[in-house]
Amino acid sequence: QPRVIVTSTHGGLGVQDGLRLMKPADRKRVSVVGLDQWSAMADVMRVVAEYGHRSVLYFAGPKEWRDAATRLLSWNKLCAVNSVNSVTVQCETWDSSEAYRRMNHILDNIGRRGGSLPTCMVCANDSQAVGVARALHEHGVRIPQDVSLIGFDDMPAMDNMFPPLTTVRPDFEQLGIAAMKETLFLLGAGEETSFTASQHGVGLIPMQMISRSSLGPVLRR
Numbered sequence: 001q002p003r004v005i006v007t008s009t010h011g012g013l014g015v016q017d018g019l020r021l022m023k024p025a026d027r028k029r030v031s032v033v034g035l036d037q038w039s040a041m042a043d044v045m046r047v048v049a050e051y052g053h054r055s056v057l058y059f060a061g062p063k064e065w066r067d068a069a070t071r072l073l074s075w076n077k078l079c080a081v082n083s084v085n086s087v088t089v090q091c092e093t094w095d096s097s098e099a100y101r102r103m104n105h106i107l108d109n110i111g112r113r114g115g116s117l118p119t120c121m122v123c124a125n126d127s128q129a130v131g132v133a134r135a136l137h138e139h140g141v142r143i144p145q146d147v148s149l150i151g152f153d154d155m156p157a158m159d160n161m162f163p164p165l166t167t168v169r170p171d172f173e174q175l176g177i178a179a180m181k182e183t184l185f186l187l188g189a190g191e192e193t194s195f196t197a198s199q200h201g202v203g204l205i206p207m208q209m210i211s212r213s214s215l216g217p218v219l220r221r
Contacts, residue, residue: 002186004179005032009200010073011066031182035175036197036204037067040168041074043209044150047166048120049082052218053148055118056086057106059099059128063090071124071152087118091128099123099131107139117147119218126151126158126167133161133214144216154210164212175205 048056058075061068072088079086089106091098103121110117121136123129129151136143143149143163151158154169182203184190195203 002029002183003031004182004186005030006034006175006179007032007202008034008037008066008070009202010070011064029186031186031193031203032201033175033178033182033193033195033203033205035067035170036199036206037070038074038199039197039204040152040207040209041071041078043207044122044152044168045075045078045082045084047209047211047215048084048122048148048150051120051148051215053118053120054084054218056084056120056122057089057118058086059089059091059102059121059123059132061094061124061128062092065094068124075122085118086122091124094125094127096127096131096134099128100135101131103132103135104138107135107141111139117141120148120150120215122150124152126153126155126165129158129165129167129214130161133165143214145219148216149214159212161214163214166212166215167210169208169210171205171207178203178205 060072063069089102091102121132123132129149133143133149136147141147149165151165151167154167158165158167178193181190181193185192193203196206197204
């Protein structure tokens with residue numbers, strides 16, 4: 001039977017590695033589509049670098065989630081290329097409460113031991129960014145004057161955070177359309193989808209960088 005898989009390129013098993021395990025005849029009846037996490041993270045890196053940030057805390061999503069794994073892999077590669085010093089805060093959930101606890105722990109340690117915060121926080125989803133923002137506010141750290149904050153997913157109400165959150169907006173509508181077109185193509189009832197980009201065996205749907213006032217230039221050294 002034809003199958004359309006909606007996923008990210010990486011995780012416990014890469015898409016290409018998984019396809020290689022299939023018989024050639026079965027492989028022809030499978031199509032894989034997903035959101036372009038790679039270009040989205042490149043857009044995040046572009047604005048981070050443009051505003052002069054060279055020190056970042058990256059709040060990663062749960063390891064078992066393919067979106068989280070792909071975003072982290074892409075981010076780490078981009079940091080190496082752009083000479084950005086990034087420290088990963090590995091979260092077990094997407095919940096704002098966990099990000100809040102972890103950010104509080106970091107701030108408390110800095111308060112006891114001295115040192116300074118990175119100038120930018122990048123979160124793998126908006127819920128994490130909400131928790132990080134709360135912890136920063138409670139410790140008197142201003143956004144974006146003291147640190148910048150970036151989320152991912154453009155969840156409802158992120159434009160009404162204080163300050164409004166810079167984030168990435170997925171195009172789930174186009175993802176659904178692409179998946180349906182691929183299904184019809186595999187069934188012999190339509191044309192093959194023409195993707196603007198593909199990586200690692202996945203046809204990719206672009207996402208949009210949404211710039212708001214939680215991102216600002218580096219004002220401290």
